[in-house]
Amino acid sequence: MSSFQNRPAIVWFRDDLRMADHPALHEAAASGRPVICLYILDDVTPALHPLGAAARWWLHGALADLRRNLEKQGGTLLTLSGSAEKLLPQLAKQTDAASVHWHHRLHERERVQDDRIRRTLEEQGCEVHAHWGTVLVDPDTVQTKQGGFYKVCGSFWKALQTHAVPEPLEAPSSLSFHAVPASVLSDARLNEDSLCPQAPDWAAGFRKTWEPGEAEGQEHLEDFLKDSVAGYPRGRDRVAEEGTSRLSPYLASGAVSPRQVWAALQKHGAHTEGPRIFLSELGWREFARYTLYHLPKLPFENLSPKFSGMQWRKSASDLKAWQRGQTGVPIVDAGMRQLWQTGWMHNRARMIVGSFLTKHLLIDWKEGEAWFRDTLVDADFANNAMNWQWVAGTGIEAAPFFRIFNPTRQAEKFDPEGDYIRQWVPELRRLSGKALFEPWAAGDEDLRKAGVVLGSTYPRPIVDLKDGRDRALQAFRAL
Numbered sequence: 367m368s369s370f371q372n373r374p375a376i377v378w379f380r381d382d383l384r385m386a387d388h389p390a391l392h393e394a395a396a397s398g399r400p401v402i403c404l405y406i407l408d409d410v411t412p413a414l415h416p417l418g419a420a421a422r423w424w425l426h427g428a429l430a431d432l433r434r435n436l437e438k439q440g441g442t443l444l445t446l447s448g449s450a451e452k453l454l455p456q457l458a459k460q461t462d463a464a465s466v467h468w469h470h471r472l473h474e475r476e477r478v479q480d481d482r483i484r485r486t487l488e489e490q491g492c493e494v495h496a497h498w499g500t501v502l503v504d505p506d507t508v509q510t511k512q513g514g515f516y517k518v519c520g521s522f523w524k525a526l527q528t529h530a531v532p533e534p535l536e537a538p539s540s541l542s543f544h545a546v547p548a549s550v551l552s553d554a555r556l557n558e559d560s561l562c563p564q565a566p567d568w569a570a571g572f573r574k575t576w577e578p579g580e581a582e583g584q585e586h587l588e589d590f591l592k593d594s595v596a597g598y599p600r601g602r603d604r605v606a607e608e609g610t611s612r613l614s615p616y617l618a619s620g621a622v623s624p625r626q627v628w629a630a631l632q633k634h635g636a637h638t639e640g641p642r643i644f645l646s647e648l649g650w651r652e653f654a655r656y657t658l659y660h661l662p663k664l665p666f667e668n669l670s671p672k673f674s675g676m677q678w679r680k681s682a683s684d685l686k687a688w689q690r691g692q693t694g695v696p697i698v699d700a701g702m703r704q705l706w707q708t709g710w711m712h713n714r715a716r717m718i719v720g721s722f723l724t725k726h727l728l729i730d731w732k733e734g735e736a737w738f739r740d741t742l743v744d745a746d747f748a749n750n751a752m753n754w755q756w757v758a759g760t761g762i763e764a765a766p767f768f769r770i771f772n773p774t775r776q777a778e779k780f781d782p783e784g785d786y787i788r789q790w791v792p793e794l795r796r797l798s799g800k801a802l803f804e805p806w807a808a809g810d811e812d813l814r815k816a817g818v819v820l821g822s823t824y825p826r827p828i829v830d831l832k833d834g835r836d837r838a839l840q841a842f843r844a845l
């Protein structure tokens with residue numbers, strides 16, 4: 367057996383694919399042991415749901431970026447596919463690892479899995495060290511006066527800000543690596559190309575829109591602080607503008623850490639309006655994680671028990687029309703097509719399409735959550751579930767169910783020039799004014815001049831907005 371100091375330290379990367387501000391990597395580097403950097407794609411025993419298709423596409427780029435960064439220091443990234451509970455202890459045994467370092471995960475099922483892995487490793491004589499690396503602070507430390515957990519984001523965020531958020535760490539300046547022979551777990555190596563779509567290749571719009579990677583994430587943050595944060599209070603609701611940071615896939619994959627964003631905003635002057643409001647959105651992210659930690663049913667059940675008897679509709683055709691951006695309601699279709707083509711949708715549009723699905727179509731929010739989970743590059747179990755429950759009115763702190771967005775009013779307010787609709791629903795681009803927002807109410811002459819034939823070049827609405835609203839209110843009143 368090799369001496370303790372020569373035995374390797376394994377860093378198990380999960381949703382923290384970066385070198386800087388990585389407490390687990392930092393600690394492994396500081397131990398002086400040669401490091402093995404590991405990622406496991408576990409579709410066999412995923413603690414929650416398997417990763418969606420868009421997130422896999424992102425993961426492909428994020429793993430390649432992390433590997434390139436490790437190679438600059440003379441190392442590499444080992445990627446495996448299979449049961450983490452089996453593979454990690456096997457790797458530790460075969461490489462005689464002295465320690466494994468990771469960041470805590472949040473959901474109860476993930477923590478239970480991590481505990482099992484920890485026990486197996488410790489029985490093998492391998493130490494396990496866990497840190498908080500995907501949140502601003504340890505979720506157990508933010509407590510109400512009674513010692514419980516917060517159920518309202520505003521109070522949670524106020525309380526969190528009285529805690530010291532640790533300063534982000536620099537990437538380790540020098541790392542020594544342990545070379546893992548090709549024979550070790552050779553049949554469990556991840557075929558990374560399988561993460562990308564082959565035929566059909568639906569990711570062309572993704573490649574045009576995104577470049578996964580740690581440096582790219584930092585660039586997004588810097589550009590946002592330079593160009594957009596001051597105008598964020600207004601810009602964040604304009605769907606056609608680039609008024610938001612577009613940091614979400616970098617945060618979801620961990621290319622950028624929340625502490626890095628927090629620290630950058632503090633330096634920029636967190637007390638002024640733009641940065642303050644932007645930070646409160648980071649507060650929603652933190653609150654979603656905190657809620658997932660304390661209420662593990664968040665992704666699976668209505669948090670408000672009142673909704674257990676809700677008579678959601680089951681309509682495969684309406685659901686499909688919504689998923690494909692063929693509902694006949696332009697602002698909804700624009701959002702859904704932006705999502706399909708780029709793997710991302712503006713937050714305001716997410717709220718509009720979510721309200722349309724759960725209220726006008728009266729379809730269970732879980733269908734929307736599942737579709738977003740599969741199609742968003744920033745798919746995030748906590749953010750996605752919490753926001754769907756918020757939109758549907760089923761969450762702990764949610765918009766009341768009876769507050770039903772009128773998609774036309776939303777479009778007039780947040781896409782006043784109609785640029786967003788024209789970009790994503792190009793068959794309507796020659797319509798203007800109200801006709802663009804409500805083609806079904808446009809005069810025959812306006813439609814003819816714009817080359818729009820309802821039911822042919824563009825669908826008629828799959829639901830009458832007033833009837834859909836009334837149906838939703840009736841279902842709600844029946845609870």
Ligand SMILES: Cc1cc2nc3c(=O)[nH]c(=O)nc-3n(C[C@H](O)[C@H](O)[C@H](O)COP(=O)(O)OP(=O)(O)OC[C@H]3O[C@@H](n4cnc5c(N)ncnc54)[C@H](O)[C@@H]3O)c2cc1C
Binds near residue numbers: 711716744746
């Ligand atoms: C139905 C629905 C589903 C959603 N699903 C996801 C999801 O799977 N993954 C995801 O990251 N976000 C989700 N969001 C939240 C939000 O829409 C995105 O985080 C945001 O649009 C990302 O764009 P941005 O990075 O430019 O945001 P910015 O406005 O620049 O905000 C900065 C960061 O703050 C966080 N943030 C902003 N708004 C929210 C919010 N409402 N809730 C939680 N965190 C927020 C994100 O991490 C975001 O990157 C969802 C929202 C809705 C209404």
